[in-house]
Amino acid sequence: GIQVEQSPPDLILQEGANSTLRCNFSDSVNNLQWFHQNPWGQLINLFYIPSGTKQNGRLSATTVATERYSLLYISSSQTTDSGVYFCAVEPWASDSWGKLQFGAGTQVVVTP
Amino acid sequence: NAGVTQTPKFRVLKTGQSMTLLCAQDMNHEYMYWYRQDPGMGLRLIHYSVGEGTTAKGEVPDGYNVSRLKKQNFLLGLESAAPSQTSVYFCASSYPKSGTNTGELFFGEGSRLTVL
Numbered sequence: 001g002i003q004v005e006q007s008p009p010d011l012i013l014q015e016g017a018n019s020t021l022r023c024n025f026s027d028s029v030n031n032l033q034w035f036h037q038n039p040w041g042q043l044i045n046l047f048y049i050p051s052g053t054k055q056n057g058r059l060s061a062t063t064v065a066t067e068r069y070s071l072l073y074i075s076s077s078q079t080t081d082s083g084v085y086f087c088a089v090e091p092w093a094s095d096s097w098g099k100l101q102f103g104a105g106t107q108v109v110v111t112p
Numbered sequence: 113n114a115g116v117t118q119t120p121k122f123r124v125l126k127t128g129q130s131m132t133l134l135c136a137q138d139m140n141h142e143y144m145y146w147y148r149q150d151p152g153m154g155l156r157l158i159h160y161s162v163g164e165g166t167t168a169k170g171e172v173p174d175g176y177n178v179s180r181l182k183k184q185n186f187l188l189g190l191e192s193a194a195p196s197q198t199s200v201y202f203c204a205s206s207y208p209k210s211g212t213n214t215g216e217l218f219f220g221e222g223s224r225l226t227v228l
Binding site for chain 1: 143145147152153154155156157160161162168170171200202204206208209214215216217218219221222
């Protein structure tokens with residue numbers, strides 16, 4: 001099956017710093033989403049981005065589908081950005097439609 | 113509008129017992145999913161369904177069964193619980209990616225299961 005690798009596994013930031021999280025995937029994808037899991041375990045969808053660039057406030061994401069990677073940018077980080085960031089992909093193959101698989105995540109800690 | 117609701121939120125089982133986790137969504141989504149989350153391993157797909165009456169295996173289906181008799185409900189069953197099934201289970205749902213639908217995934221709050 002498709003492999004999803006996220007880096008770095010852990011990230012410690014001082015409040016106000018910028019950072020980039022990366023998601024590599026091993027095959028063509030039909031769907032790519034980024035999620036944030038807060039310290040209370042709640043999972044929130046950040047972006048649906050199988051290709052191109054999107055921005056939402058201090059967060060933005062870019063996916064280069066031909067090179068099989070996606071980047072999530074956090075600018076001017078705040079303590080509320082702490083948590084785990086996941087990338088999830090759905091393979092392009094028709095026998096895998098709907099099969100959305102997650103990477104292992106990047107644990108982000110933002111310190112005051 | 114409740115979104116995705118999982119019951120129960122917490123459960124403790126003894127090895128060999130059976131139980132069913134219920135997921136209900138009120139967004140008329142076609143797709144539904146069950147994931148398990150273990151420390152350091154992200155979310156792993158157990159089973160999923162692309163429509164009422166259909167189910168498919170994910171990455172870690174062994175030891176679990178599912179049913180999707182109604183569009184709004186997706187049940188996850190453990191016939192004979194094992195300590196290795198101690199985990200946090202998340203249900204999710206989405207529209208299929210087509211037309212203006214992005215396939216954005218919506219999650220329930222999770223169910224913490226401990227098997228002794």
